[in-house]
Amino acid sequence: MNLFKYSAPSIFYPLAGRLATGFAVAAVLLLVIGLYMSFFVAPTDYKQGEGYRIMFIHVPAAWMSMLIYVVMAGWAAAGMIWRTRLSSMMASALAPTGAMFTFITLWTGALWGKPMWGAWWVWDARLTSELILLFLYIGYMALESAIDDPRRAARACGLLALVGVINVPIIYYSVQWWNTLHQGASIKMSESGGIETSMTDIMLWTLLIMTFACWCYTIAVTLTRVRNTILERESKTVWVKEMVQREEK
Amino acid sequence: MFAALKCIIARDLMLALRHRSDVLTTVFFFIIVVSLFPLGVGPETDLLRSMAAGVVWVSALLASMLSLSRLFADDFNDGTLEQLLLTPQPLALMVFGKILAHWIISGLPLVLMAPLLGLQFGLGGDALMMLVLTLLLGTPVLSLLGAIGAALTLGLRGGGVLVSLLVLPLYIPVLIFGAGGVEATVSGMGAEGHLSLLGAMLILSLLLAPLAVAAALRISVE
Numbered sequence: 177m178n179l180f181k182y183s184a185p186s187i188f189y190p191l192a193g194r195l196a197t198g199f200a201v202a203a204v205l206l207l208v209i210g211l212y213m214s215f216f217v218a219p220t221d222y223k224q225g226e227g228y229r230i231m232f233i234h235v236p237a238a239w240m241s242m243l244i245y246v247v248m249a250g251w252a253a254a255g256m257i258w259r260t261r262l263s264s265m266m267a268s269a270l271a272p273t274g275a276m277f278t279f280i281t282l283w284t285g286a287l288w289g290k291p292m293w294g295a296w297w298v299w300d301a302r303l304t305s306e307l308i309l310l311f312l313y314i315g316y317m318a319l320e321s322a323i324d325d326p327r328r329a330a331r332a333c334g335l336l337a338l339v340g341v342i343n344v345p346i347i348y349y350s351v352q353w354w355n356t357l358h359q360g361a362s363i364k365m366s367e368s369g370g371i372e373t374s375m376t377d378i379m380l381w382t383l384l385i386m387t388f389a390c391w392c393y394t395i396a397v398t399l400t401r402v403r404n405t406i407l408e409r410e411s412k413t414v415w416v417k418e419m420v421q422r423e424e425k
Numbered sequence: 426m427f428a429a430l431k432c433i434i435a436r437d438l439m440l441a442l443r444h445r446s447d448v449l450t451t452v453f454f455f456i457i458v459v460s461l462f463p464l465g466v467g468p469e470t471d472l473l474r475s476m477a478a479g480v481v482w483v484s485a486l487l488a489s490m491l492s493l494s495r496l497f498a499d500d501f502n503d504g505t506l507e508q509l510l511l512t513p514q515p516l517a518l519m520v521f522g523k524i525l526a527h528w529i530i531s532g533l534p535l536v537l538m539a540p541l542l543g544l545q546f547g548l549g550g551d552a553l554m555m556l557v558l559t560l561l562l563g564t565p566v567l568s569l570l571g572a573i574g575a576a577l578t579l580g581l582r583g584g585g586v587l588v589s590l591l592v593l594p595l596y597i598p599v600l601i602f603g604a605g606g607v608e609a610t611v612s613g614m615g616a617e618g619h620l621s622l623l624g625a626m627l628i629l630s631l632l633l634a635p636l637a638v639a640a641a642l643r644i645s646v647e
Contacts, residue, residue, distance in 0.1 A: 311594040318590050322581045331644045332577045336591065339573055339637055343595050346626070350598035354605060 183260040185406045186415040192406075196399035203392035210386040218382050227291045234284040236387040237277045240394060241309060244274035248316075249341035252334035261409070262402070264330035267337060268320055269401035273394050275313035281306055301355035305348045312340045326409060429514045430522045437526030440499075447495065452534045455488035459542045470547050477546035478607030481556060482563075485535050486596050489564060492531040493571040493592070494585045496523065497642070501579050510646055516639040524572050524635065532564035548611070555610040562623040563603040569634035570595050576641035599626060 182188050214232035221228040248270040255263035285303060286296045297303065319336055323329035410416050441448055462480045463473055500506040509519055539560050540553045548556065574592035578584040606619030 308594050308597060311590075315591045315594065318587055319577060322578070322583060322587055328644060328647065332641065335573075335637065335641055335644065336577060339595070342633070343598075346598050347594070350601045350622075354601040 180258075180260075183258070183262050185262055185265075185410055186413070188262055189403060189406050189419075192399040192403050196396045196403070199392045199396035199399070203389055203396055206385055206389035206392060210382060210389050213378070213382040213385065218379050219376060224292060227288065230284050230288045232382055232386045234281060234288060235383060236390040237280040237284065238306065239387060240390045241274055241278040241281050241306065244270050244277065244394065245309065245312070245337075245344065246341060248274060249337045252337040255330065255334050256338070261330070262406075264334055265402050265405045265409075266398065268330065268333060269398045269405060270394075271313055271316050271320070272401075273397055275310065275317065277390070277394075278306060278310040278313060282310065299355070301348075301352040304355070305351045308347055308351070309344070312344070316340070426514050426518065429512065430518055433509075433519055433522035434526045434529075437523060438529065441526070441530040447492075448530050448534065451488050451492045451531045452538060454491055455484050455535050455538060456542065458484040458487060460545075463546075474547045474611070475608075477543055477548050478552070478556065478604040478611070480546070481539055481542055482560075482600055482604040482607075485539070485560060485564065486567065486593070486600060488535055489531055489567045490571060490589055490592060490596075492527070493575045493588050496527050496572055496575045497579050498575075498584075501646070506642065506646060510642065516642065517635040520572070520576075520638045520642065521631075521635040524568050524638070527572070528565050528568040532568050535564060536560045548607075552607055552611045555607050555616055558620060559603040559606045559616075559623060562620065562627055563599045566599050566623070566626050566630050567596060569630040570599075572638045573634060573641055576638045576645060579642070579645040599623070602626075 182191060210232065214229055218229065218232070220226055248267045251263045251267035251270065254260065255267060282303070285306070289298065290296050316333055316336055320329050320333050323332060407416060459480055462476070466472060466476070497506060500509065510516060512519065536557060539556050543553045543556050571588070571592050574588045574595075577591065578587045581587060602619045602622045606616035606623070609616040609619060
């Protein structure tokens with residue numbers, strides 16, 4: 177089977193539609209189960225009480241925020257190598273979702289931090305690098321919206337994503353080292369390490385289900401966004417006209 | 426090939442010499458920003474000494490970003506850049522020449538001014554040495570990384586603000602180790618590690634940044 181067949185927007189469009197519906201249904205189901213488990217099934221933590229339950233959205237969001245950047249850079253690289261229009265569309269469709277998860281991570285982290293450490297924000301290595309990741313996403317989207325020509329925007333953003341992904345580990349480790357140099361007043365984040373060792377099976381399962389819900393949500397939303405981009409870019413082509421006429425009948 | 430490189434560097438330096446005000450603007454911006462901090466946080470010597478490295482480094486970051494928009498814009502507007510893209514010599518090398526000239530014009534003056542500003546903040550001899558060394562290693566990295574942003578935003582509306590959004594997050598490691606090295610010297614810990622890491626960043630960006638800039642210019646000018 178030739179996978180490149182699907183890199184043609186006209187063939188990918190209906191496939192993406194079917195996949196998006198499937199993943200949306202899966203996301204809703206997993207989210208309902210995951211939320212029920214995180215509120216009613218998972219036991220109260222012996223150290224952090226009920227407050228720890230925000231972990232079930234905080235941790236999956238943090239994982240997604242980082243993963244999406246890497247996937248985005250992967251699509252950008254594919255777009256540069258094979259010059260497929262679809263790849264760069266996928267990359268730019270992922271960016272808003274990634275930025276949203278980064279923001280959720282920071283927001284829920286602040287809500288979690290206030291009762292646990294007594295501060296909304298500490299200049300911890302993980303918090304700081306998550307904030308920088310948000311800046312990278314915002315830079316990517318700002319560059320995309322500043323360029324009018326979609327082809328130039330796709331290629332420029334692809335290059336930016338690649339430069340960013342080379343820099344992400346460098347930034348992460350330098351921030352971590354900076355933090356150990358400036359021990360001072362910052363509060364250690366050993367609590368979350370403590371949770372992992374003391375995490376019961378049911379907590380782990382809840383976390384995994386919520387993570388899969390986030391995955392399915394991301395895939396569904398991205399594919400829907402790509403479908404809209406395809407329609408917008410290809411609005412002058414024959415296959416779009418034929419499809420619209422068919423749907424009108 | 427190297428004749429072309431020399432020609433590019435000489436040309437850019439000559440242009441800068443003819444528009445001296447451009448160079449001076451960057452330097453004075455640097456001096457003014459550094460001078461604003463004592464006015465904002467108060468004149469206590471101990472406080473100022475402890476934040477000197479960070480203040481000088483952040484100001485250097487902002488100053489070197491200010492001059493980025495000029496790196497390719499003039500050549501783009503008068504068509505020189507298109508000629509440059511058409512030359513048989515490798516574009517990455519030409520780009521390297523332009524970045525080097527840009528650093529001599531906008532980065533080197535900052536390095537030379539820094540000890541004077543460090544003195545105002547009460548830094549001692551060793552710390553001043555280290556400030557100059559870290560800036561000497563760090564400002565070329567700023568020019569190299571910044572050139573990527575400048576090339577990507579070439580000819581866009583609001584390009585100047587956009588460059589800062591793209592480039593500042595990438596500057597963070599340089600800032601951390603640049604300012605960290607001076608602080609480590611002040612507190613007597615020694616800064617060999619910081620200098621080595623800054624050197625590693627310089628080598629890595631020397632290798633990769635010209636290639637990225639060349640690709641970005643081809644995208645922007647096309």
